[in-house]
Amino acid sequence: MTPANPRIGIIADTRLQAHLLASAVKGQGYEVVLLNTDPANLEPDWLTQAPDLWVVDLSQEDRWQQFLDHLLESAQAPILFCDGQAPARIAPEYPRWERRLLAKLLDYVGKPRIREELETLTPAATPARPIAAPREFQGLAAGQVPEQVWVLGASLGGPAAVKQFLDCLPATLPVAFFLAQHIDGGFLDTLAKVLCRDNSFHCDVGHDGMVLHAGQVLLAPVDYEVTFTETGQLRSSGKPWEGPYSPSIDQAIQNASTAFGARAGAILFSGMGNDGAIAAPAMAATGAPVWAQSADSCAVSSQPDASRDTGCVSYSGDPEQLARQLVEHVRRALNPATGHTTQTL
Incomplete structure (x- = not known):
């Protein structure tokens, strides 16, 4: 039986941070099943839906202390607290930030379910069009x-x-x-x-x-x-x-x-x-x-x-x-x- 893909729930208190986290998580092959950008308005049954991991990033933890206490008491899945805001995608430090996030996800829930199907290598409906060799390639042998x-x-x-x-x-x-x-x-x-x-x-x-x-x-x-x-x-x-x-x-x-x-x-x-x-x-x-x-x-x-x-x-x-x-x-x-x-x- 094929194992299920790890399911990730994301909670952040800014839309930008939630978007960056969701984009990074999806880009690594995981499934984002829950996303919330306002912990103050969390639905009562939200924490019972149990993804495989919660990823939480709150820029103002003091403001959300009551929510955090409730989360720690009620969550049925592990919780990963992010330790810093994500840099912009075009920032030089972004790839390393995303790689650190992936390393943490792997520790908690393992690799995403990504299987390369070699059947995709069957002959294409439209055959490739070979490029004619330029004269500069004459006399060059494999x-x-x-x-x-x-x-x-x-x-x-x-x-x-x-x-x-x-x-x-x-x-x-x-x-x-x-x-x-x-x-x-x-x-x-x-x-x-x-x-x-x-x-x-x-x-x-x-x-x-x-x-x-x-x-x-x-x-x-x-x-x-x-x-x-x-x-x-x-x-x-x-x-x-x-x-x-x-x-x-x-x-x-x-x-x-x-x-x-x-x-x-x-x-x-x-x-x-x-x-x-x-x-x-x-x-x-x-x-x-x-x-x-x-x-x-x-x-x-x-x-x-x-x-x-x-x-x-x-x-x-x-x-x-x-x-x-x-x-x-x-x-x-x-x-x-x-x-x-x-x-x-």
């Missing part, structure tokens, strides 16, 4: 050292979007991809098989010692963090990924940026939560591009929206538009006439 390494970050709804993106790309694109996909480790081999079923890329689950090559997609292992050498070799850190979900998109972006600098890039695809929103601004600050799937093309847009809110995303589009943007970006890097110099790992 398997050689890639010109660039791009981290693809994805969660719920991500596999279908990533597959559409890959299906549009020309076989001679001199790029290697590292996919950090939130998924149960038992599905990684299946995901690797179906992602490249209708394109010319070679997909594998990444392991310690493997080397990134052009025309390749390596899936981040779930059980342990990997870093990269300057030559593109994966190295196990010997530690699990940090954060609530594995693999960590933030760590994957950070590690790629450290190894490859401006030769790296990142694209945030559909997903719950805000994984990537902490490391993406730091990557963009080095001059490396950070892009995101457009909200209207996502199954769930919380994840790319979180990075967009930081101001670091320089391009947004649907999977096909992202593919065309990447082909043009690489073409310009290979063509000295554009003012760019060719760089290899």
Whole structure:
């Protein structure tokens, strides 16, 4: 029997704080079932409806002392008292505030019920339109050292979007991809098989010692963090990924940026939560591009929206538009006439 999704009740004494809390909780995949912004007018039976957790944020606790006493006596579920007002979504500190909130929710009620259905990777009704390879790609073969390494970050709804993106790309694109996909480790081999079923890329689950090559997609292992050498070799850190979900998109972006600098890039695809929103601004600050799937093309847009809110995303589009943007970006890097110099790992 499929477990029920944790149900969260929110009580705050300002509409803005209630909205920010509800948005953050929903964005992480939990169900907000009760919301109240005026504890003084709480319905008599409200506290008996028993969500799995109450999240309470009162800016004027002294004013609501009687209510708090009643809540502590009557609530049938655990109570999480927030220890500070949420920053604005566009504030630099917002992603870390949201990550701290998620850590507390996980401690109280566990992970939300998010299951990626690989059936969404069945052939699309409208086949992808492959992009013609520019002349700059002539003579470049799959398997050689890639010109660039791009981290693809994805969660719920991500596999279908990533597959559409890959299906549009020309076989001679001199790029290697590292996919950090939130998924149960038992599905990684299946995901690797179906992602490249209708394109010319070679997909594998990444392991310690493997080397990134052009025309390749390596899936981040779930059980342990990997870093990269300057030559593109994966190295196990010997530690699990940090954060609530594995693999960590933030760590994957950070590690790629450290190894490859401006030769790296990142694209945030559909997903719950805000994984990537902490490391993406730091990557963009080095001059490396950070892009995101457009909200209207996502199954769930919380994840790319979180990075967009930081101001670091320089391009947004649907999977096909992202593919065309990447082909043009690489073409310009290979063509000295554009003012760019060719760089290899």
